[in-house]
Amino acid sequence: MIRRIYRSYAEGLSYKAIAESLTEEGIRYIPEKPAWNKNMVARILQNQNYLGVGKYPLIVEEELCQAAKMVQKPYTHTESKDIKAIKPLLVCSVCGKPVRRRVKKNGEERWYCEEGLKHIGMTITDEILMESIEVLWRHLIGNLQFADVGDNAGEDNPISLETIRLKNEIDQMLKAEKIKEDELKAKILELASLRYASFDTPWHNNRELMRRLRQAPQGFNIKLILEIAAEIKVSYCEAEALILKNGKVIAKGVNGNERSES
Known part of the structure; x- marks a missing residue:
């Protein structure tokens, strides 16, 4: 299974595609976790023990390891335009504190929560973060009825x-x-x-939000997310929920199935 992950990644499959394939085939990360996610795949690809380090047996040959490294995207100290734009919206799903970004000595980015370093997984990268936000966006655009609070938007809606x-x-x-x-x-x-x-989301603001969403062009739209989202909740391994300015929550459910809630 370990060699397969390295081989799949070397052949160009993304963390997400590898995770989905392993889940569909019923291969378990550990006995109590039937579903894979991108964080689990990343953790295996970054584990040096599989290369026969120290007392550990050799599982991944040097040639296969190098092939996987060749397709890795180079890390950079520079934040992308989208990351800079979206960062102020990111909050920890455990405690609600802002999620921060720093770059480690090896050039790899590290997202973390100031309140607790274990709240956010060390293997979350810019790529994983943006991919999971895009999944939430696609779910929102495909299910606009979940974003609408009707003409009763007001103080009873969840704010933050x-x-x-x-x-x-x-x-x-x-x-x-x-x-x-x-x-x-x-x-x-x-x-x-x-x-x-928080009294800036009355019914007419909700109507404007829904109008913008219905007219949204196809594809991922960072600019519109910045206009309609109050927060983006980040869990241990991905962005898990969009909190809209009208109080609606667009979230992911159990086993990777998206859900939406009020």
Whole structure:
């Protein structure tokens, strides 16, 4: 299986194509994980132990390893135009903090969450990130009904992960045996401030958003994503959800099947 992954990559297949092929054939990454993703494939291709390093047996011959390296896209310290544009929207799906990008000594990019380095996988590259955002975009364009909140868009729509976090904290404080009134009041005021600031998506803004989506040209459209998205949630191995400015969430579901939710 390891040699097959190296061979497939050397022949020009993408991380995504290799992952889909392994999943379809029922080959498991580990017993409890029947579905593969691009992060798993990348992890195997970057594991030096398969080359017989130290005490590990040789699994991938040098010739095959070099063939795989030859097709790898060169890393660069320079961010692409699309990465620079989309980066301000990226937030960690675990904690809601901004997702950052840095470049390691070997020139490889590293996406991470400042709140917890284990929140985002080390093998997420610019390519993986943009491919997963494109998957979400295609799902949105193919299912526009999931993006429409109708004529009732307003304060009851989900606004941001920060709003949800504050509401959860307030709920927990209210359940405590001894309520700290000053802290509770401060949290309530903070939540009220966030919700007040979010009152920029009334029904006519939703109509404008839907009009833009219906008129969107075919193909991936970074410019339009920047106009309609409030956040893009990044999970351990990919971008997993678009949070639209009208509060709608376009997300991926279990086993790679896309889903959409309010």
